[in-house]
Amino acid sequence: MQPYMQLMPTIRRHSVKWAWILTFQYVLYISIQLSATLILRRADGTWEIHMLANMGTIQALVLWGNIFLTLLTSTLFFIALIRDRRISTSTSHTQVNGTDFIHAVAFMQVFYNASIFLYGTGIVTYPLFTVGSIGGLLESASLQIVLCMFCFIWFRGRLESIGFKNPTDIGRMFLFIIGCYLGITFLLSYVVAPLADLFQISLSSAREEGISREIKDAKQNSLITIFFSFFMTGIFVPIAEEMMFRGVLQTYLVKKWGALWGILIASFWFAIIHIDLALFLPLFMIGLSLGIVRHRFHSLWASIILHSINNVVSVILSYQS
Template sequence: MERIQDMGTHFSPALRSRRSLTWRDVAAWLLCISFFLMIPMEFASLEWKQTAQGLWRVENGHAEGLVFALIWLLWAACNVGGGILFVVLGLITRFQYERGSGGALTGRDFVYYFSWLQLSTMMFMLIVESFHVNQGWFSLLIPYLPHGLMILCALWLFKGRLSELGFRRIRAEKAGFAFVAVVVAYGLTYFFLDPFVTNPVANWFHLDLGSWREESISAGIKQAAEVGFISVGGQILLIGVIGPIAEEMVFRGLIMGGISRRLGTGVAIVMSALLFALFHADITYLAPLFVLGLVLGGLYGVFRSLWVPILFHIINNTASVLFDLFR
C-alpha cells in the first residue's frame, strides 16, 4: 500500500505537467486562430467608394456594426485570455516545448509559431500605443517591424532546424539554373502580370487601380527620401530584404512546407499562394498577388530551397522601391 502511494506521489508532478502542457496547447490554438482571424477582420474594415468614373475604389477604413463589434470582442478575448494562459502555463512548465522541440516540423510547431508571433505582435503594438513611439522617423519602421518579429520567432523556435523550414543550400550545378529561373520569372511577371492579370481583373470587377496599401508604401518611401539617405537605405532593407525573407519563411517554408507533406506540392502551392494574397488585404491587387504567390511557390517546389523564392521576392520588392524613389 505504501509503495502504491509512493508511486502516486512520484507521478503526480508528471501528470500535472502533462495537463499544463495540454492546456497550453489550447491557449496556443486560441492565439493561432486569432492570428488568422485578423485576415477576414481586415477585409471587413475595408471601405468601398465609387469614383466619378463609376469605378470602385477600396480604401482602408474602420468597420462598424454590432456583428463586427462582437467578432472584435471575441478576437480580443481570445488574445488576452489565450495570451495570459499561454505565458503562465509556459512559466509553470518552464517552457518545455520551446526548450525541447526538435526534428521535423510538426503541426504543433506551426501552432506554437503563430501563437508566439501573435503574442509578440500584440505586446509590440501595446508598447507603441502606450508610450506614443509611433511618431517621427520611428513611424517609418512600425509597418515593417512585424516582419522582424516573424524572423525572430522562427530563429528562436526553430533554432537548429532551419533546414526543415526550407533554408537549404543549392548544389553548385543547380545554382546557375536557379538564378536564370528567377530572372526569367521576374521578367515574365514584370512585363505580363499587369496587362494579363491586374488590368483585366480590375476591368471585370470595375475596380479603381489605386491601392491604399501601395499608396501607403509609396508615401513611406517618399517620406524616407525627405528625411535622408539613411532612412532610404532603411526602407530598402525593410521592404526589399527583411520583408521577403520573413514572408517566404512563413508562406513557403512553414505553410507550404506543412501542407505539401499532407496534401502534396500542387495543393500546397495554391493554398499558400491564396493565403499570401489574402494576408496583404488588398482587393485591387488580390489577383496579381495570388499569381506572384504561385510563382514563388513554384520556384520553391522546383528547387526545394527557400533561398530561390527569397531571391525573386527581394528583386521584385527592391525594384519596386527604386521605381518609387526615381519616379
C-alpha cells in the same frame, strides 16, 4: 545524440491547446478585418475597394471582444510554453510538423492582437515614430521583425527544415528566378491590368500608397534612411516573410496535402494576410511564384531572392516617381 539535437525546441504539450485557440482567434481577426471592406463606384465609373476607417457597432464589439479574449489566451499560452520548456525533454524531430505550424500561427495572432490593443487604446500613439525615419521604417516592419525572431528562436539548430540549405542547381535557379520575375511582370501588365480595366475595377491601394509615401519620406530625410529603406524592404522583409510563409507554413502544408494544395493555400494566405483586396490577385500571383521557386529548388534562398528583386524594383520605382 547529435549536438544540434540538444538545441532543438522541446515538445510542447500544454501550449498546443492554447495555440489552437489563438489560431481560431487569428481567423476571426482576419475575418473581421475583411468584413470592414466597402466597394464604391467612383465618378469615372470604376469600382474601388476601400477599408472602412470606422467599423460598425457589431464589428467593433466582436473585434474588441476578440482582443480581450486573446489577451487572456496569450497569457495562458505563454505560461504553458514556460511550463513545457521546464518539464519536457528534447525532441528528435527535424522536420516542420503540426506543432510548429500551429505555434507559428499563434505567435502571429499574439502580435496582431498586441498591436491593435496598444494602438487602439492609445497606450502607444500611431505612428510612434516619424514616417520615413529609421524608427518609422522599423515600426512599419514590426510584424516582420517578430516573424524573424520567432523563426530563428523556434527553429534554432534546425533551420534547414524550413529551407535554409543550398539550392540544388544555383545557375538554373537564377535563370528560373529571372524567368519568374519577368513572367509576373508580364501577367500583371498584360493580363491583370487589362482585366481590371475591362471590368472597371480600380487597382489603387491605400496600403501601397502608404508604403510609397514612407519610402519617399525616407528619401527626403537622409542618405542613411535611403539605404535603410532599401535594406528593410529589399532584404530584411523578404527574409522574414519567406521564413514564415514559404519556410514554415508552406513546408508543412506541402507535407500534409501535397505540393499543389500546399503552394495554393500558402499563396492564398500570403495574399489575404495583407488585408488589401484591391491587390489580392497580384499578391496571390506573386505568392504562387515564390512558392513554386521555393519548392522547385528545395531552398528558401530561391524565394528570398525573387522576393527581394520584386521589392527592390518597387522601391526604385517609388523613388523615381
